[in-house]
Amino acid sequence: MGDVPDRTEPGIDSAEQKTSLFGTRTEREEIRSLVEKERALRDVANLIARAGADVDVIAVIVREASRQVRGLPVTLAQFVGPRQLLVLASPDGPAAAGTRIVFEADTLPDRVIRTGRPFRVDDYRTQPDAEMAARFGIVAGVAAPIVVEGRTWGMFFVSSAAGPLPPETENLLAAFAQLVTASFDSIEARSQLRAVAEHDAAMRSIQHDADGGALTDVATRLVEYAAKLGGIEHATLTAIGGVEVAAANPVLSMTDSSIRPTQTVTFPVTAQQERVGAFTVETTLPALPSQTTQHLTDLSDVAGRIILAITNRQHLSELIDEHASLRRIAELAAHRAPRARPLDDILAVICRAASEQLGGQEVTLLQFESADTIVAVATHGGPVPTGVRVVHPPGSLSDRVARTKKAVRVDDFDALPSAEIVRRYGIRAGVGVPVFIDDRLWGAFVSTSQIAPLPADTEQRLEGFAQLTWAAIANAEAREILRRLADEQAALRHVAELVARESPLPTVFRAVVKEAARVLDASSAEVVRGHVGGSGGARVVAEVRLQPAAGVHHAEAPILVNGESWGTLAVDSDSPSRIDGRDRLKPFADLMAAAIANAEHRAGLTQSRVRVIAAADEARRRLQRDVHDGAQQRLVHTILLLKLARDSAAAGGDVSELLADALAHAEEANRQLRDIVRGILPAALSRNGLAAGIESLAAETPIPVHLTLVIPRLPPALETTAYFTVAEAITNAVKHAQATQVSVSCALSGNAEELVLTIEDDGKGGADPSRGTGLTGLRDRIEASCGTIEVVSPAQRGTRIVARIPLDASDRR
Template identity: 35%
Template sequence: MDHADAGAAYAAPDQTRLRELADEQAALRRVATLVAGGAQPAEVFTAVADELGRLIGAETTSVSRVEHQSGADGELDAYITVVGSYGQVSDRIPVGVRFELLPGMVQETALRTGRPARVYGERLANGSHGSWVASLGMRAAVATPIMVEGRGWGVTVAATSQEDLPAGAEARMAAFTELAATAIANAWAEQELRQLAGTQAALRRLATLVAGGAPPEEVFAAATREALQHFGDGTARMIRFELDGSATLVANEGRTAPDVRVGDRWEGYPPNGLTTTVRRTGRAARVDDYGAIVGGESTVREGIRSAVAVPIHVDGRLWGMIAVGPENGPMPADTEQRMTQFTDLVATAVANAQNRTELLSSRARIVAAADEARRRIERDLHDGAQQGLVALALRLRSAAEAPQESEDLRIEIADVAAGLMTVIDELRETCRGIHPAILTSAGLRPALRALARRSAVPVEMDVRINGRLPEQLEVGAYYVVSEMLTNAAKHARASVVEVNAEASGGTLRVCVRDDGAGGADPLRGSGLVGLKDRIDALGGTFTLHSPPGGGTSVCCELPVPADAAQPDARPGE
């Protein structure tokens, strides 16, 4: 071999590498042009997979995002979600498909070591993603971690049906992926920015609805539509948890079954489904395959294979949840986090809409109650004291016409005096119906003890109140206990009632519990609604727990001004 042949032999590898570098730079320019042009993230990720496949001669490539989710045992489980694909895998493993990242999978090895990993033969089938790739006839694959800001953002995989990929595939993939990571990170950041802007716009629309006085049903429907638009493309539902342990479907958007109607009780859901899990834990939950859980068949028949739900907390209480189900495949692992941020703000709109309606209803009930009280007092005075006074006036007129110093006159006047005392007693009883006399004269503690003595159900009472409280607080607490004792006797069939009242730390706390039938529901028009209105008007909180067969418990807390304590009217009471 002469010198010219030798020089050409040495130059050949350099020329090959230069062509490879030129191809890589051209591929990167095409990807960068997409990013600069504002292409959608999915388009950028697919372009990366496309360019990578062409560079190393792979028949199928994919780009996947790694995410972590808290498992049932509290540990973080890793998942990968396909965000871009090229070649045969595009049909079998489309964008959006999600896999659990398990030990032994080539992606797990690359992410754990931070270096490219090669696998071929039977090992290729490790894990659900590997088995799908193997089912396409692929016989070898290389995975390369995508590092963004020093951490594993995701992983690329290239596979071939040949015995193996070319030598040096790891190095070429690593070099290209390292340079493409910037474009990938920028595209992902752009997507997150768009999602944030979309969420903020959705919340502004909801706030506008609430400010305009829209009824809760309209706000519920709007919030559910926004959730469907931002987190899924199949079905979205808002479900409210009722005090009696049931649930109600308050909004439904997207695909649905004919028998699913807004306003109906939400029943028939799987025992391990989203509704049960969220209500039990108060945290977000997901079902990746309803076909794999007991009772999930009806959900699958409805066309919902998977779903994610997040709780809605209103005023510190678990109010309900929003659930979203996609058209195809499970949802990304970060869905719970994104939806939680959304629903935390939606909860404010839900609370404002509901509180506004409750305030209007409360005002209407207060007006109606005041009118009814006035009518009752009017009837009592007309049918009782007024008629008695008219009768006495007629008798006095007759007495005035009788002969002076008549014995009959003295008897008549004595009878009139007795009648007057009777009318006075009747008026006193009427006034007591408006405001208990013992409460006015002696305070809350003696008044509660008097209620206990008159109760048809045995009462165990523990009252720790020193001194007098503001009149409106004493009246509010008195009527809570009075109403609950009446309910325990008339409706609950209770055998005992516990009453606990304490004023300390600037708060008056009153709890009434019975062992009766339970199932009390304020929505059915009971006196519980009036009690809640009264306590709310005083700036307090009113909570009810009444599961069927589990008795009824009502607790209220009322703020007590720091300078409100007064000496006992009757210290010995």
């Protein structure tokens, strides 16, 4: 083996060697600083992974970045339009969150978005935006891009009021930018959930304030909320009755004076299919953000219901004022009791007031349940008790009101086909006027007499009470719509929280069917996997049955996962009005799709890790087997032969043959060990880089391999991943695809951020990673390096594999 040489170099004492070994104090401080920054990045990454939907992850990242640059203000902004930035977080920075900034050409943000690289400004006095910088006390600054899916999505910006920033600032901001990029999906999902929660809270608050509030006050609340939505400069709400209110975005917009809103967007406000107003918003963006559009759509829907409820309530009050004698109705409106008292009580009060105004005549409110059936829903002094259903014959008073939709008078019931029915109740004469709800005949207000015909003005006076009845019922229906909307939003929030917490799919499924059935007042709900008649059939994975349904009405919404149909969410009811279309089911189906996609992604990651571990274990077993069965056996033979030669030499015998055999075994063992080492990591790869490794691989392949290699030396881990990716792809082409030739191309991407590998063969094609053709291992290897792989393999037309591996893959891992 030889002696171990003395590693102490002459002329260097031990103190100098310690300095050389551990570095100077400055170097140690730099190392400590790097360790602290790496720890900070790791802590923030862990927080992002663990944070709930209520945590403002972006603000956490910005605060930590500020701490790493010695407390200097850090801003995170998003590019939202041509030369426009939206500040998302800036705890101590010059611009508040929500600020929109229009920047000029050749400024710091302009250079960042054009080049996708970090930039610094050491003296803002020489910059085009020097005036704005001076206004906020900025002397110098550094910006680093945040790249998402290949485009510059936003940037980090740190500013200084004292002088140029340290030289390592760009690298530090770039590291935090990469952290945002790596966690973008998680951050964006949490931001969306938080935005939904905040939007729901605002809607609940506005709806709460609308109960009893004036239309102008509620409209002001609505338009002020609309003006605060992302991308909006100014908002206006017009409503029936001449109401018009406007509001501007209260957050400062740092724009050039020449900048004006590029477009005006109008969102109609409707209620019960009638236009009752409109939201008009102005924006400087090419298009409103999708979330803003959705929130404005929701806001328009809620505004329509609120405006209808308020105007109905106002109309009711006006009618009450016109009929000052209706004291009980006026008292009812003054106490704002409709929410506390059932509709039946209100209708009873109206009937009592109508009876008083008609001199104590019998008054009954009838509802048309079907073509020939009526039910008494309220009465005062009337002969027909509340809740009684009567089948009215053709030609009767109620039948004539239903057919003509006009007021009808009968001075003597003895001449009508219904004489026998009304005689049972002691009725001699009567007047009926129709009650309409949204141009739909709902019922009839009927006054009867057991003595003589009713006064001539009875029809006119009853029509006023019919209008009061319309207002009361419409107001109650509007409140029911708002209550139903609130229940629906609460149910969706409950399911969304389960999805955000990554609850098991059965738990999410059970919650969805339960909430959907409750919100839609359905008799049953179920989640069905697959489709009837499909290749795999259909099966119910979750269901709830609240009550048996007689005449079943059915509605369903598809569950789409990654653009493909996974199954359906279906509900059944005995009334079509309860399950009014699939639109109310869609939000539940979308949440289920998100939960399923998340679960499939987690399962895929778990399976990939299991396959990687299994492959590593198998490689170790194969290495042990190869060494034991090959080189080790040869070395054992060599030792035995050498011992025999030693004993023979001691006895004076001829040992040349024994030594020759021992040498042959030793050389064979050496050859086998070289083969094993080359299988672990080829010498050409480790010594001369990826290009040399692939060339040696091609030389050993039994079919022609055409190479196009335009690559420099790369990090060892990246070269190893790329080499074995090419090796496995060539092996698949030879063993499975029966190819006669292979072409391999290796080059850096246009922005020099990725290594692009392209392997093509002329084999039989039809490769499918799910069938274990060797492509599964390729995919695991690439995805473990944060890369992507695309396989195109049509039958009988060869296979094309394109793998992209980021150059900073080792850092990402």
